[in-house]
Amino acid sequence: MPAWSGARVVRHSDRRRRARRRRALWGGGEVLVTVGVLLMLLVVHQLWWTNREARRAAERQVEALEREWGSVRAGTAGGGGGAAAPTVSAPAATPAPDAGASDAGSSPSRAPKRSYVPVVLPRRSQAYAVLTVPRLGLRVPVAEGVSKADVLDKGYVGHYRGTQQPGRVGNFALAGHRNTHGEPFRYLPRLRRGDDIEVETRTATYTYDVDQILPRTSATDSGVVRAVPRSLVRPAYGYDEPGHYITLTTCTPEFTSRYRMVVWGKLVSVRPR
Incomplete structure (x- = not known):
């Protein structure tokens, strides 16, 4: 055979x-x-950069509000005495003091008049208050509305338009991110009954105590932000009578937006500036 x-x-x-x-x-x-x-x-970008940028922006906004309020107080103090304003306890069944007309059912003998100047209604997306939650080490601006682009993604907490303002009879309802963009409400599950929640405005500091925690409800459960809040999905959670409520809402579980977690508090004191 051939070799090849x-x-x-x-x-x-x-x-x-x-x-x-x-x-x-x-x-x-x-x-x-x-x-x-x-x-x-x-x-x-989502887990680190957005948090970093949103937190820095929120901190700058808190500082800006404090400077603004400080200049207003300094101007006011320049025209009169410098006595500190007393703390006003909020009776459980009595509306918070109002500088205008008193609320229906209020008791003039128990509700001190003009203990604080009413909050001027803010513009949409305007930061106008500071929310402080000591247990969470949280101090974050509150802006009008719950727009993602203009409020929540900036690291702010958003006020549900149509709900009450701080200190008034009704429900001061807020929303915040649980993850990314500053995630101010990431550790909301750590709150316990009796924990303080403070809301500072130009005219007063309102202290609420955590009263109820709804671990999970539907994202469409509108009952939790009503004037007298009560879950429409889990009606065992909520209230039956008018009062001075604060509501904190966020997504749950983490890294999803399928459900909502809700924390309710009741007003316990008002400290005019």
């Missing part, structure tokens, strides 16, 4: 096919690595 009869013949077409497969595999690998890097950058 047992040799393997390699066609150029086979080489080209193998070369194409190698290029395809290499290209596919590069695409997967690129996608992986992009996903990692997206996660870093």
Whole structure:
């Protein structure tokens, strides 16, 4: 037999096919690595960068409000005495003092008049108050409305339009992110009954005590932000009588927006500035 009869013949077409497969595999690998890097950058952006930027913006806004209030107080103090304003306890069944007309059913003998100046209604997306929750180490601005782009994604807490303002009879209802964009309400589940929640405005500081916690309800459960809050999904949670309520709402469980967690508090004191 010829010496070359047992040799393997390699066609150029086979080489080209193998070369194409190698290029395809290499290209596919590069695409997967690129996608992986992009996903990692997206996660870093959402979990770190948005938090960092939103927290810094929220801190700057709190400082700006404090400077504004300080200048207002300094101007007011310049025209009169400098006596500190007393703390006014909020009776459980008595509306908070109002500088205008008294609320229906209020008791003039128990409700001190003009103990604070009413909150001027804020513009949409305007930051006008500061929420402080000592147990959570939280101090964050409160803005009007719950727009993601203009309020929540800035790291602020948003006030549900149509609900009451702080200190008034009714429900002062707030929303905040649980994850990303500053995540001010990430540790809301750590709150316990009796914990303080403070709301500072230009004219007064309102202290509420945590009273009820609804661990989970539907995202469409509008009853939790009504004037007399009560869950429509889990009616065992909520109230039957008018009062001075605060409501904190956020998404649950973490990294989802399927359900809502709700914390309710009751007004216990008003400290005019």
